[in-house]
Amino acid sequence: AQKVTQAQTEISVVEKEDVTLDCVYETRDTTYYLFWYKQPPSGELVFLIRRNSFDEQNEISGRYSWNFQKSTSSFNFTITASQVVDSAVYFCALLNFGNEKLTFGTGTRLTIIP
Amino acid sequence: DTGVSQDPRHKITKRGQNVTFRCDPISEHNRLYWYRQTLGQGPEFLTYFQNEAQLEKSRLLSDRFSAERPKGSFSTLEIQRTEQGDSAMYLCASSLASSGRAIEQFFGPGTRLTVL
Numbered sequence: 001a002q003k004v005t006q007a008q009t010e011i012s013v014v015e016k017e018d019v020t021l022d023c024v025y026e027t028r029d030t031t032y033y034l035f036w037y038k039q040p041p042s043g044e045l046v047f048l049i050r051r052n053s054f055d056e057q058n059e060i061s062g063r064y065s066w067n068f069q070k071s072t073s074s075f076n077f078t079i080t081a082s083q084v085v086d087s088a089v090y091f092c093a094l095l096n097f098g099n100e101k102l103t104f105g106t107g108t109r110l111t112i113i114p
Numbered sequence: 115d116t117g118v119s120q121d122p123r124h125k126i127t128k129r130g131q132n133v134t135f136r137c138d139p140i141s142e143h144n145r146l147y148w149y150r151q152t153l154g155q156g157p158e159f160l161t162y163f164q165n166e167a168q169l170e171k172s173r174l175l176s177d178r179f180s181a182e183r184p185k186g187s188f189s190t191l192e193i194q195r196t197e198q199g200d201s202a203m204y205l206c207a208s209s210l211a212s213s214g215r216a217i218e219q220f221f222g223p224g225t226r227l228t229v230l
Contacts, residue, residue: 004156033217043203045157045221091156095217100145100170102219104156 002027004094006105013082014113021077021108023092029053031097034068034075039089039107051075082112116140118222120206126228127196134192135225139208146189147207147219148181150174157205163189164211196229203227 003026013019025034036048049059051068059066063080079086089107119138127133139146144165149157160179161171165186175181178196183189193200203226207219 035218037221042223043226044223045205045207047218047220050218093156100147100162101159101172102149102157104158106154106156 002029002032002094002096002103004092004103004105006090006092006108008108009106010109010111012111012113015084016081018078018080019082019110021079021090021092021110023075023077023105025073025075025092025094027094027096029096033095033097035093035095035102036066036075036077037091037093037104039091041088045091048077079110082110084112084114086110087112118206118208118220120204120222120225122225123223124226124228126230128230129198130195132192132194133196133227134190135204135206135227136188136190137206137222138188139206140210140220143208143210143220144186145209145211145219146183147209148189148191149205149207149221151203151205151224152201160191193227196227198229201227201229 005024032053034051038046056068065078067076089109091107092105093102095102121136125133147162148160151157159172160175161181163183166183178194181191203224205221205224207221209219
């Protein structure tokens with residue numbers, strides 16, 4: 001069985017502050033993929049990043065960065081110099097190899113205060 | 115460039131009525147997925163298609179739910195005899211499978227169903 005836990009239900013930060021969203025996952029498989037999606041108020045899930053279990057390199061894309069640590073089964077997401085447009089619900093998700101269904105966490109609602 | 119589209123975006127219906135939703139995937143994508151998202155929760159998998167074949171169904175998909183993808187392009191999700199517990203956002207996603215693997219799933223805007 002697989003499970004994704006996002007312990008932070010809601011986070012509010014002032015604009016330009018850095019913020020980290022936590023994600024912890026459980027899986028028995030050795031090959032799997034981890035994702036982050038953004039869901040703005042419009043409702044559409046926007047794909048942000050995919051990381052496979054063989055690649056523990058951290059990744060940076062503009063103001064976004066991701067820290068994948070297999071030892072702690074975590075895949076955390078950091079937004080640097082947050083902006084109001086970053087306000088959304090963010091979901092972490094897991095896909096096991098050979099399986100086609102994404103398992104999502106319950107999401108973290110991020111509010112950036114101007 | 116068109117992404118995944120869903121119609122309608124909102125549906126309000128009375129308990130006991132039937133409803134049908136449509137999803138048009140990204141044109142070259144051969145896999146199509148349906149998820150359901152209730153308030154405050156992450157999306158939950160319902161079913162998926164490889165071309166026109168429905169390959170997996172979740173236990174969440176009761177007998178009142180049926181999904182089709184007759185020509186391997188668009189898909190429909192029908193709910194018969196709707197119940198108030200069916201109120202949710204129904205999300206469609208598509209992906210391109212190669213060498214048997216499909217990785218990123220791209221989501222549509224969803225259909226929000228309210229059952230009165």
